Amino acid sequence: xxxxxxxxxxxxxxxxxxxxxxxERHLRILMLAPAMLVLLALTIFPSAYMFVAAVTRISPxxxxxxxxxxxQNFTRLLTDxxxxxxxxxxxVFTVSSVTIEFLLGLGLxxxxxxxxxxxxxxxxxxxxxxxxxxxxxxxxxxxxYEPQFGILNELxxxxxxxxxxxxxxxxxxxxxxxxxxxxxxxxxxxxxxLAGLASLPIExxxxxxxxxxxxxxxxxxxxxxxxxxxxxxxLLLRIMDALRLFDLVFILTGGGPADRTKTLSLYxxxxxxRFADQSYAAAISLFVLFATVAFSTWFIKRMRLAE
Amino acid sequence: xxxxxSAAVTQEVAxxxxxxxxxxxxLFPVYWIASNSFKYDIDIFAxxxxxxxxxxxxxxxxxxxxxxxxxxxxxxxxIIAVSTTAISVVLGTLAGYALARFQYPGRWRHQISFWIxxxxxxxxxxxxxxxxxxFNYLNMLNTKPAVVIAYTAFNLPFATWMMKSYFQDLPVExxxxxxxxxxxxxxxxxxxxxxxxxPGLAATSIFCLIISWNEFLLALILTLTExxxxxxxxxxxxxxxxxxxxxxxxxxxxFACIPIMIFAFIVQKHLVRGLSFGAVKG
Numbered sequence: 001x002x003x004x005x006x007x008x009x010x011x012x013x014x015x016x017x018x019x020x021x022x023x024e025r026h027l028r029i030l031m032l033a034p035a036m037l038v039l040l041a042l043t044i045f046p047s048a049y050m051f052v053a054a055v056t057r058i059s060p061x062x063x064x065x066x067x068x069x070x071x072q073n074f075t076r077l078l079t080d081x082x083x084x085x086x087x088x089x090x091x092v093f094t095v096s097s098v099t100i101e102f103l104l105g106l107g108l109x110x111x112x113x114x115x116x117x118x119x120x121x122x123x124x125x126x127x128x129x130x131x132x133x134x135x136x137x138x139x140x141x142x143x144x145y146e147p148q149f150g151i152l153n154e155l156x157x158x159x160x161x162x163x164x165x166x167x168x169x170x171x172x173x174x175x176x177x178x179x180x181x182x183x184x185x186x187x188x189x190x191x192x193x194l195a196g197l198a199s200l201p202i203e204x205x206x207x208x209x210x211x212x213x214x215x216x217x218x219x220x221x222x223x224x225x226x227x228x229x230x231x232x233x234x235l236l237l238r239i240m241d242a243l244r245l246f247d248l249v250f251i252l253t254g255g256g257p258a259d260r261t262k263t264l265s266l267y268x269x270x271x272x273x274r275f276a277d278q279s280y281a282a283a284i285s286l287f288v289l290f291a292t293v294a295f296s297t298w299f300i301k302r303m304r305l306a307e
Numbered sequence: 308x309x310x311x312x313s314a315a316v317t318q319e320v321a322x323x324x325x326x327x328x329x330x331x332x333x334l335f336p337v338y339w340i341a342s343n344s345f346k347y348d349i350d351i352f353a354x355x356x357x358x359x360x361x362x363x364x365x366x367x368x369x370x371x372x373x374x375x376x377x378x379x380x381x382x383x384x385x386i387i388a389v390s391t392t393a394i395s396v397v398l399g400t401l402a403g404y405a406l407a408r409f410q411y412p413g414r415w416r417h418q419i420s421f422w423i424x425x426x427x428x429x430x431x432x433x434x435x436x437x438x439x440x441x442f443n444y445l446n447m448l449n450t451k452p453a454v455v456i457a458y459t460a461f462n463l464p465f466a467t468w469m470m471k472s473y474f475q476d477l478p479v480e481x482x483x484x485x486x487x488x489x490x491x492x493x494x495x496x497x498x499x500x501x502x503x504x505x506p507g508l509a510a511t512s513i514f515c516l517i518i519s520w521n522e523f524l525l526a527l528i529l530t531l532t533e534x535x536x537x538x539x540x541x542x543x544x545x546x547x548x549x550x551x552x553x554x555x556x557x558x559x560x561x562f563a564c565i566p567i568m569i570f571a572f573i574v575q576k577h578l579v580r581g582l583s584f585g586a587v588k589g
Contacts, residue, residue: 149356
């Protein structure tokens with residue numbers, strides 16, 4: 001696919017100063033090294049620190065030495081109710097919001113692809129939410145959900161339904177979170193699906209039409225298989241993002257009420273900064289990291305994305 | 308015949324209704340926060356709600372940007388976003404070009420690219436605790452450079468992959484021609500490939516600006532005062548347990564959205580590629 005150029009100059013004429021020739025000879029590594037060194041420093045150090053922190057007991061007092069704690073921080077994961085709640089909330093949130101976003105995004109993309117091909121302005125307007133600062137999105141929905149004067153309860157009132165506390169109601173808090181996330185991220189799915197649809201070949205559809213295949217058969221046997229790589233990438237990126245949800249939940253519900261919306265990211269934040277227990281925070285972080293890596297590796301293999 | 312035509316019309320009408328509903332749902336919240344930012348407090352709390360600001364006021368903008376340090380927050384956001392973007396795009400362009408063009412033994416090209424991408428997959432909450440400890444040790448907590456360094460960790464992999472994907476789209480012959488004409492390898496990159504990749508460079512920069520401008524978690528942990536706090540942190544600070552300053556956060560929140568809306572229109576053609584790290588070409 002990519003054609004590689006030889007590292008050194010094609011020309012045989014000796015040219016330029018010694019320095020220029022040296023740069024020329026080592027160009028590949030000189031261009032790669034700055035980025036790689038920065039990334040190494042910013043990933044190797046944090047990872048190493050996390051491993052060490054997770055098997056020690058770090059006292060909040062910096063003058064006290066670290067004590068070796070073995071696997072204590074990890075065994076604590078097994079019995080920590082708060083961790084289990086966070087894990088469950090994160091999974092419930094991720095599965096529901098990504099599924100809804102995918103279905104809505106695909107539906108909308110099919111509609112737009114079929115009926116309004118050339119309307120770029122419409123596309124730009126529809127994709128706006130995902131570009132906005134998550135904090136602005138969070139306060140916007142906080143305003144909409146506000147129990148006393150919020151616009152959603154006004155809508156409920158007009159529909160003859162009882163008002164709700166939404167983000168402040170233990171039963172509805174997770175739903176409120178999912179709705180806000182779906183509002184912000186459906187455009188992402190929509191846009192990627194639209195790009196996938198635009199790149200579909202025409203011939204198989206013509207053949208299918210001649211054979212008299214129904215619209216549903218065409219969708220199932222042609223569109224979906226052709227879209228599979230795009231769908232896989234879109235799902236992977238959204239799942240990774242949903243698993244680390246923080247901003248929205250921090251502002252909209254703060255993890256409450258009664259821990260109903262406490263996500264793993266929020267819990268790690270609380271453990272590290274409110275309870276000042278860095279070692280345990282490190283252990284949970286490592287769990288999250290390994291779970292994420294394991295999932296994405298499995299997913300990439302499963303979907304054969306690597307090729 | 309007649310029946311199938313009327314069915315097609317019905318279908319079309321239903322489709323347009325669907326699109327119209329999606330458009331209203333998409334845009335209403337943005338309109339609502341903007342509209343509330345121009346209302347007096349009493350009108351924000353009005354029941355039934357006031358659908359547009361009947362008595363428009365700039366009171367909340369004055370409160371946020373003159374009485375409270377939101378101008379400083381915005382300035383910090385801008386400085387941090389621009390610095391992060393500059394570093395990430397320069398380093399990412401060099402690395403992206405090297406990965407797109409040079410030969411590597413075995414599967415190294417693939418492995419290096421994938422390693423760079425994998426660093427972006429680390430959840431920020433995992434990286435931030437060690438970075439916090441390191442910046443604390445270096446006495447750099449609550450400074451803008453600390454935030455820039457942390458942001459670079461997340462923007463650089465993105466910039467590298469984006470630029471790699473743009474360089475791969477360029478025909479290699481033009482660089483070969485320049486080199487046959489006596490240009491150096493680096494000269495061919497600088498004078499031929501780079502100018503051709505300008506649209507990609509612009510799109511990548513705008514994406515980095517957006518990511519940095521919007522970021523919340525890292526700034527929340529690394530900054531403490533208005534010396535380095537960014538706009539999102541300033542906004543979150545006005546949502547307290549006891550009182551939420553609706554007018555002020557609406558004003559600041561809508562203000563934070565304005566540059567993003569402009570950027571969204573500029574990069575719309577590159578959006579698909581940007582969202583998928585160059586994997587899907589829009």
